[in-house]
Amino acid sequence: MYRTYKEEIERKMAGEKKAEYNFLGKTGMKVSNICLGTMTFGYNDEGPMGVFFGNPRQSSEADAHKILDRYVELGGNFLDTANMYCSGKSEEIIGTWLEKKKNRDDIIIATKVRFPTADFTTLNDVGLSRRHIIKSCEDSLKRLQTDYIDLYQAHMWDNATPIEETLRAFDDLVKSGKIRYYGFCNLCGWQMQKIVETTKKLNLNPCVSLQQQYNLLRRDSELEAFMVCENEGICVLPWSPLKGGMLTGKFKRDQKPDATGSRAGYMHAKREEGKNTSESNWEEFGSNENYWKLIAAMEKIAKANGKTVPQVALRWLLQKEVVSSVIIGCTSIQQLEDNMGASGGWEISPEGMKELDEAAPLSKPYPYDMLWGFASSGRMNRFNRSNKV
Secondary structure (H helix, E strand, O other): OOOOHHHHHHHHOOOOOOOOEEEOOOOOOEEEOEEEEOOOEOOOOOOOOHHHHOOOOOEOHHHHHHHHHHHHHOOOOEEEOOOOHHHHHHHHHHHHHHHHHOOHHHOEEEEEEOOOOOOOOOOOOOOOOHHHHHHHHHHHHHHHOOOOEEEEEEOOOOOOOOHHHHHHHHHHHHHHOOEEEEEEEOOOHHHHHHHHHHHHHHOOOOOOEEEEEOEOOEOHHHOOHHHHHHHHOOEEEEEOOOHHHOOOOOOOOOOOOOOOOOHHHHHHHHHHOOOOOOOOHHHHHOOOHHHHHHHHHHHHHHHHHOOOHHHHHHHHHHOOOOEOOEEEOOOOHHHHHHHHOOOOOOOOOHHHHHHHHHHOOOOOOOOHHHHOOHHHOOOOOOOOHHHOO
C-alpha cells in the first residue's frame, strides 16, 4: 500500500524516542533541542577555506540527504547552515532536499551572512552593510529554494558597518517576510548589549538568539555575553559542542589523533603539513593534564547513565537554562543517532553537573574574580538575574 512521506516517517518512528523541543528564546516558535549543523555538507578544497572544507569526511549530496532524512525521522526540525559553507554548496544541498522531500513549513532553517561566499576578492561581498545583507539574503533564498528564512544570523560583528545600519536591514527583512527572526554569532558581552540597546532605542524587531562556541572546554561566554542573553530573553545556540572531537572520548593520551577520524585529527595533520596556521585543538589540549581529568569525569558519568561520552557533553549543554538548542555536526547516520540520544529521556544529576563544572572550571580573571567572587558572595539576589554566573 502506498504511504505518504509523512506516514512513512511515522511508521519508522514507532517505538523510537523523538527529539524534545524548546522555544527559540522569547519567540513563540519551537525548535528541536538538537539542531543539525550542515557545515559538513559539500566539498571544496579550493580558496582560503579549502583546508577546512576540503576535509575528506565532508558529506556528498546523497549522503547529506540520508542524514537529513534520518534527522527528521528522529524528530529533528532545526537546520543550521551559512552562505559561506562550501561556497554555498551546503545551502544548495538543503534546497534540493527540501524541494524533493519535505513540507517546507515542517522545517526551521537558520543561515548566516557576513563572510564572502566564494570570491574572496570581490570588494563588497563581505560584512554587514545593508547592501551585502540584502543581496546575501536573496542569494541564500535561491540556493535554499524557499521564499523565507526562519532565522537569519550575522556570522560575526562587522567593525566597518554601524550597528544601526545592520539592525535596520534585518528589521526590514523581517517586515518584508523574507526572514522571520534574526540573531547574531560570535560576540563579546558589550557587542551583545549594544545590539539590545540599539533595537530598543530604534524600536526595531529584537535579536532572538546568539550562536556561540560553547562546550566544556570553552566556557568564556558565561562571564558576560550569556548574562546579557539571560537578562533579555535571548537564547544561546552552542556550536562545536564536542570541540572538534576533543570531547568524544575517542582520543588516547600520548597518541596522535587519526587524521581521518575527527576534525581535530584532520586539522592537526594539516597543521603539521604547514597548511593550517592556527593552533589545533590537539596541540592546545592533548598535553593538558586537566583535559584528561575532564575526560575521566565524563567517562564516569557516561557509564553511570548508560550513555556515551559525546552524549554527556551534549547533555551538559542542554541542561544550561540559557540554551535552546545545541548544534551538532555529523558525517554518518551512526554519529547522528548517538548525538540525538542526548535530546531527552534522561538527565545528568545535579551532582554530576557540579562534577563536570568543577572538572572544567570557568576561569575568572580580574575584574570578574571580584565581581562574582568572595567579595560579592553575600550579595546574591535570586530575583536579579544579572548576578548569575
